[in-house]
Structures are given as structure tokens and as C-alpha cells.
Amino acid sequence: MTSTSTSTPHPTPLLGLLLDVDGPIASPVTRSIAIPSIARDLAALANAGIPVIFNTGRSDAFIAEQVVPPMLAAGIEPGAPIWAICEKGAVWAAIDRNGLGEVFVDLDLAMPTEFSDAMRDYVGDHFDEFGFFDETKRAMVSVEQHVHVASDAYLAAQPGFDDHAHDALAARGFGTVREGRERPDAAGRVQWRIDPTIISTDIESVRLGKDLGAERAVALLEERGIRPQHWRTVGDSRGDYAMADWLHERGESVRHVDVRPADGIPATGYPVLTAGDLIHDEAGAVFLTRWVEAVRRGALADDE
Incomplete structure (x- = not known):
């Protein structure tokens, strides 16, 4: 695709993209963009005026270190509509040819500092063999598998950490939810979610989620007068469907791309696309690449 300057993006671009990062964009093995065409195509789409919005549980520091540099190397035109919505909606920033811009944080959604400090100490004393405390998070508490640790070893140890996190929150008078199981506080309230993934556990406000990220994405686009004709949301977990759910309930034209459908595709009111036997970043x-071609010809096929 030949890139052109888009300092004034089209108000109704063909597509808007809401992209989970781990899995669809960054390899869950290397935790980086391992396929060169990904950064090139992301830059090409944004340069053509297609909003590219990362909607991730990752921190802004991860985006700045692992996602932005290859996109800058591919070339970002002035005004290309690119944003990172991090920590499931609590943190956000624009991305331009100078890198990640000013970072905004919704402090009302942040974990208590005392709890974060206690989890850091616990990981250092009891869980360091398997994972590390993510110091880059601004609102969430996250513990992530060491790259050198085998997946089965990490997943076997993970429930013990998750149990400790629940007990620590309960001891502080908070209610939690974990994989759909609620344990309310004394007043019947649930304030925090314990959310395990295949490489990490996030501890976060129950108000956070990929649906909140989608809401922030639409608000950011509205500030620039942009409303895509169609949306594509992309993820590798059931929680990522919340992006498409929110857009669909709002009346948007949306399809969701599931890059790890082996977990089972839920019933939805919108189409779900897969890539056959290919998963994750492949x-x-x-x-x-399909969307680059679609934008070039100005129309979307059923499998795009």
C-alpha cells in the first residue's frame, strides 16, 4: 500500500481496528512483534487513515518498548490515527511519529498502593521462581511468567499466587471475583477482579475490561470527528469478545477475529472470523495483510 499523509483523517474510514496485543500482535513466546509484516501492515493501515487502537492489559511502557519501535521503523505519517489503551482501559496515550505521547491515567481505577507493595514483596519472596512483578503498571497489579520458565510449570504454580492475592484482598476487607466466582466483602460488594491468563495474573478494578477500552477508543475517535464504517476487534481470549460486544450493543458494524478459537467460540450477535489452523500472531x-488489501480496493470481503 502506498502511504499518503493523513494529517486530516477521513471522518468515515472503511475500518476501525481494536487490537489486543499479546497473541494477535506480539508473540506470546517472545513477548515482542516477531513477524515483520505485522508492524509494516499496522503502519500502512494507519497511514491510510484507518484507526489502529491497541486495547490491552499491557502497560504503556510495554507498548513503548515492544510495539512502537517497529512501527516507527516502518514509517508513521503525520496525523495517522493510532492510540494505545492500556491496562484494560485505565491508561491511554496517542502514538505518532515521535513515539508514545502523553500518558493519561484514571486514578479512580488504580489498586491501593499498600496492596501493590505487599504483592511485590510476596512475589520476591515466594513466586520469583516462576514470575515477576510488573513494575510498569500504573493501575493494575500484574505478575507475569518469566520467559525462561516452561508454560506448564508456570500454570501449575499460578493458582497458588491467585489464592494468595484473594486472601490478601479479603484480609483488607475487599470483595473479589475470579473466573466468574464472586467472594463479596461483608457488605456484599466486589471491588477487585483476579484475572489469570496463560502467561500472567492481573489484579484489577472490576470496572476495567476490554469493553471499557472500546468505550475509550470510541471517545478518542469522536474527539477527532472519526467514526469508522466497520469495526474489527481482535483477541486471543474470551474476555476480548467484550470489545465486539460493546460495539455491537452500540449499533456498530463489527466482526471479531479470534486468534485462539480452541477455547471455544461463544454465541454472538455478530460474525466471528478465524484463520483456519493458524493461531496467535500468525x-x-x-x-x-487482508485488511491492507481491503483498504486498497475500498471494500471488505466476508472473510476480512
Whole structure:
């Protein structure tokens, strides 16, 4: 795709993209953009005026270190509509040819500092063999598998950490929810979610989620007078469907791309796309290339 300057993006671009990062964009093995075409296609789409919005549980520091540099190397035109919505909606920033811009944080959604400090100490004393405390998070508490640790070893140890996190929150008078199981506080309230993934556990406000990220994405676009004709949301977990759910309930034209459908595709009111036997970033790369071609010809096919 030949890139052109888009300092004034089209108000109704063909597509808007809401992209989970781990899995569809960054390899869950290397935790980086491992397929070169991904960064090239992301830049090409944004340069053509397609909003590219990362909607992730990752921190802004991760985006700045792992996602932004290859996109800058691919070339970002002035005014290309790119944002990072991090920590499931609590943190956000624009991305331009100078990198990640000013970072905004909704402090009302942040974990208590005392709890964060206690979890840091616990990981250092009891869980360091398997994972590390993510110091880059501004609102969430996250513990992530060491790259050198085997997945089965980490997943076997993970429930013990999750149990401790619940007990620590309960001891402080908070209610929690974990994989759909609620344990309310004395007043019947649930304030925090314990959310395990295949490489990490996030501890976060129950108000956070990919749906909040989608809401922030639409608000950011509205500030610039942009409303895509169609949306594509992309993820590798059931929680990522919340992006498409929110957009669909709002009346938007949306399809969701599931790059790890082996977990089971839920019933939805919108189409769900997959890449056959390809998963994770290999599947993400296929769809990005398809969308580059679709934007070039100005129309979307049923499998795009």
C-alpha cells in the first residue's frame, strides 16, 4: 500500500481496528512483534487513515518498548490515527511519529498502593521462581511468567499466587471475583477482579475490561470527528469478545477475529472470523495483510 499523509483523517474510514496485543500482535513466546509484516501492515493501515487502537492489559511502557519501535521503523505519517489503551482501559496515550505521547491515567481505577507493595514483596519472596512483578503498571497489579520458565510449570504454580492475592484482598476487607466466582466483602460488594491468563495474573478494578477500552477508543475517535464504517476487534481470549460486544450493543458494524478459537467460540450477535489452523500472531498477521488489501480496493470481503 502506498502511504499518503493523513494529517486530516477521513471522518468515515472503511475500518476501525481494536487490537489486543499479546497473541494477535506480539508473540506470546517472545513477548515482542516477531513477524515483520505485522508492524509494516499496522503502519500502512494507519497511514491510510484507518484507526489502529491497541486495547490491552499491557502497560504503556510495554507498548513503548515492544510495539512502537517497529512501527516507527516502518514509517508513521503525520496525523495517522493510532492510540494505545492500556491496562484494560485505565491508561491511554496517542502514538505518532515521535513515539508514545502523553500518558493519561484514571486514578479512580488504580489498586491501593499498600496492596501493590505487599504483592511485590510476596512475589520476591515466594513466586520469583516462576514470575515477576510488573513494575510498569500504573493501575493494575500484574505478575507475569518469566520467559525462561516452561508454560506448564508456570500454570501449575499460578493458582497458588491467585489464592494468595484473594486472601490478601479479603484480609483488607475487599470483595473479589475470579473466573466468574464472586467472594463479596461483608457488605456484599466486589471491588477487585483476579484475572489469570496463560502467561500472567492481573489484579484489577472490576470496572476495567476490554469493553471499557472500546468505550475509550470510541471517545478518542469522536474527539477527532472519526467514526469508522466497520469495526474489527481482535483477541486471543474470551474476555476480548467484550470489545465486539460493546460495539455491537452500540449499533456498530463489527466482526471479531479470534486468534485462539480452541477455547471455544461463544454465541454472538455478530460474525466471528478465524484463520483456519493458524493461531496467535500468525493469525493476526494474516488478517492485517487482508485488511491492507481491503483498504486498497475500498471494500471488505466476508472473510476480512
